[in-house]
Amino acid sequence: MKFLDEYRDQKLAEKLVQEIQRTVTRPWVLMEVCGGQTHSIVKYGLDRLLPNEVELVHGPGCPVCVTSLEMIDKALAIAAQPGVIFCSFGDMLRVPGSHADLLILKSQGADVRVVYSPIDCLKIARTNPEKKIVFFAIGFETTSPANAMSVWQAKRQDIKNFSILVSHVLVPPSIASILQSPLNRVQAFLGPGHVCTVMGYREYEPIAARFHVPIVITGFEPLDLLEGTLMALRQLEQGRAEVENQYSRVVKREGNRAAVDLVNKVFEVCDRKWRGVGSIPKSGYKLRWEFREHDAERLFDVKEIDTKEPETCISGLVLKGIRKPHDCPAFGKQCTPEHPLGATMVSAEGACAAYYTYGRHLQSQQRQTASCETEPVSP
Amino acid sequence: MCLAIPGKVLEIQHDPQGVRMGKTNFGGVVKQVCLEYTPDVQCGDYVLVHVGFALSKVDEEEAERTYKALEEMKQLGELETPDLNSSPFAANGDSS
Numbered sequence: 089m090k091f092l093d094e095y096r097d098q099k100l101a102e103k104l105v106q107e108i109q110r111t112v113t114r115p116w117v118l119m120e121v122c123g124g125q126t127h128s129i130v131k132y133g134l135d136r137l138l139p140n141e142v143e144l145v146h147g148p149g150c151p152v153c154v155t156s157l158e159m160i161d162k163a164l165a166i167a168a169q170p171g172v173i174f175c176s177f178g179d180m181l182r183v184p185g186s187h188a189d190l191l192i193l194k195s196q197g198a199d200v201r202v203v204y205s206p207i208d209c210l211k212i213a214r215t216n217p218e219k220k221i222v223f224f225a226i227g228f229e230t231t232s233p234a235n236a237m238s239v240w241q242a243k244r245q246d247i248k249n250f251s252i253l254v255s256h257v258l259v260p261p262s263i264a265s266i267l268q269s270p271l272n273r274v275q276a277f278l279g280p281g282h283v284c285t286v287m288g289y290r291e292y293e294p295i296a297a298r299f300h301v302p303i304v305i306t307g308f309e310p311l312d313l314l315e316g317t318l319m320a321l322r323q324l325e326q327g328r329a330e331v332e333n334q335y336s337r338v339v340k341r342e343g344n345r346a347a348v349d350l351v352n353k354v355f356e357v358c359d360r361k362w363r364g365v366g367s368i369p370k371s372g373y374k375l376r377w378e379f380r381e382h383d384a385e386r387l388f389d390v391k392e393i394d395t396k397e398p399e400t401c402i403s404g405l406v407l408k409g410i411r412k413p414h415d416c417p418a419f420g421k422q423c424t425p426e427h428p429l430g431a432t433m434v435s436a437e438g439a440c441a442a443y444y445t446y447g448r449h450l451q452s453q454q455r456q457t458a459s460c461e462t463e464p465v466s467p
Numbered sequence: 468m469c470l471a472i473p474g475k476v477l478e479i480q481h482d483p484q485g486v487r488m489g490k491t492n493f494g495g496v497v498k499q500v501c502l503e504y505t506p507d508v509q510c511g512d513y514v515l516v517h518v519g520f521a522l523s524k525v526d527e528e529e530a531e532r533t534y535k536a537l538e539e540m541k542q543l544g545e546l547e548t549p550d551l552n553s554s555p556f557a558a559n560g561d562s563s
Contacts, residue, residue: 089472089473089493089494090473090475090513091473091513091525091530092472092473094534100537100538100540103537103540104537104540107540122469123469124469124470149469151469177518204518204519205501205518205519205520206518207486207501207519207520208519227469228469230469230471230517230522231469231517231518233504233520233522234501234517234518234519234520237501237503237504237520241484241486245484280469282469282470282471282515282517282522283469285471285515285522285523286522308470311537315537336526336529336533337525337526337527337529337530337533338515338522338523338525338526339523340523344504344505344522344523346503346504346505346506347504347522350504
């Protein structure tokens with residue numbers, strides 16, 4: 089496909105890796121923000137092409153992963169009610185709440201449907217006027233224009249039986265929170281290309297200046313990721329801390345104004361709880377009061393739900409770039425994509441799930457076995 | 468989740484509710500895409516699509532410019548000696 093295949097060219101990738109090797113003089117820790125980037129890096133083994141001095145740690149940018157357990161339990165409580173058609177993106181179906189997931193509810197008779205786009209729900213609402221159609225509106229800024237448009241059109245077309253359960257999260261407050269942590273190791277970011285396609289990258293400029301950290305807005309294909317890494321390393325080596333745009337074929341500094349304008353009309357910023365991380369001030373969207381008729385949290389009386397994550401899970405530390413998936417004793421043993429214990433294993437884009445899918449749990453087990461066999465037994 | 472893929476707009480029309488939609492080709496798979504956020508897009512343009520919405524027009528000139536820069540780096544790289552083992556110094560056994 090045009091604009092995809094050419095960014096997977098092996099020869100060019102090798103040249104970029106050589107250029108990175110020439111550039112690096114000392115150890116650096118870089119974080120890719122977006123789960124899609126993590127998935128590409130692990131799938132293509134890009135982190136293993138880099139010199140030993142360069143460590144990539146994996147960021148919090150998987151919205152399926154960071155949707156709080158409380159919100160998933162709310163979704164399950166709403167989906168279980170009679171007369172509800174609960175619609176969701178496919179990747180939310182297997183995410184476990186405290187006691188079940190959406191797929192289990194569906195097998196028990198709940199009307200749970202996978203949609204490609206939130207706008208598809210409006211058609212379902214028109215053809216099922218006696219039902220209440222609820223869409224699970226999760227996502228980062230990338231998905232907010234689609235969710236905003238579904239509510240905007242519902243209001244404009246007077247579709248009263250459509251609402252959304254909002255669990256939107258925002259990238260800039262989350263990376264500021266990572267940088268403020270006393271345990272932070274991240275020295276530069278590969279910024280989220282598709283989030284910035286919508287929002288632009290002006291809001292990252294004060295973060296780069298305040299924390300003196302390079303941020304390179306980066307795409308998702310192997311050449312994009314290697315070039316973004318090279319640009320970030322050049323900044324680090326030269327002592328610069330700027331926002332640069334590797335993904336200029338789609339990202340503009342001002343973003344997509346039409347999309348941002350509608351998002352701001354429909355949503356307002358709120359505090360948001362992130363699974364594995366906790367509450368981050370001003371890190372999410374909620375519906376504005378004018379759209380309360382389409383706000384599932386107001387329409388359905390779901391009580392505050394108190395939940396508890398398994399104690400062994402270290403996903404919070406993985407999401408902040410402090411630990412890697414194979415540092416967790418449960419990784420690939422009690423915790424697998426079929427039976428995830430925490431945030432980073434629940435979605436294919438989570439760091440733990442990506443490591444598991446591409447066989448790194450087997451390699452880490454082999455390494456452990458090998459080191460046990462070769463290490464001398466102490467007297 | 469933030470997956471977005473480029474597709475070529477084949478046909479533009481408004482749906483019965485007045486929403487601007489485009490028939491868009493993704494490497495052979497054709498889908499309807501909402502073009503409300505990309506009012507300047509014309510037939511034949513490439514758009515970046517996420518969950519049924521075009522978020523941006525793909526800037527073909529910019530793509531060509533940056534890709535050319537990468538290719539030039541590749542050509543420059545090919546003029547250089549690939550590694551130490553194939554250098555004349557290594558062949559002479561001078562590795563100091």
